[in-house]
Amino acid sequence: MPPRPPKPCRKPGCRNLATDAGGYCPEHKHLADEALALRRSAQDKVRGNAAKRGYGAHWQRVRHLKLRRDPLCAICARAAEVVHHRDGNPRNNASGNLMSLCRECHERLHGRLRTPHSGPNPC
Structure with a gap:
């Protein structure tokens, strides 16, 4: 460019x-x-703060368990850092609604990142 x-x-x-x-x-x-x-x-x-948005102590426990259970990104199989709510509702912590993602894939899902992966497994 x-x-x-x-x-x-x-x-x-x-x-x-x-x-x-x-x-x-x-x-x-x-x-x-x-x-x-x-x-x-x-x-x-x-x-508002994280707890007011639905990301309090309960969410931290759920997030930790999900990342232990599924440590790889569901899209590109890199190390997961983020747990994403598929329906966008931070209070719906059902296991079927949660998805382990790497930060890049999560940002891309939310439209905050438009560049391709720098790693070997592109999303």
Whole structure:
């Protein structure tokens, strides 16, 4: 893929060029990082903590048992790190609803990752 063409920095008054996806030159990149931290902080306040979302002590026990029972990713057979709810309901911890996955396959299922596996067994 060709490199990103340089564009003017998003910082008002800055005459530097930026090739970073955030739109800031190296001198003002910290502004993009600060803005991202603020957005994430606001989102965390809205969504609540893990226990409120259904991932409390009971879930931790269920997750541990599932990973011990099925230590390999159900999609690519790499080491599993995550237990996925097939129906998306974090309170439905029935064994048929749970799936052991590696982090890459889990992120791909949720649409947060679009790159292929770097390992020998692509999903």
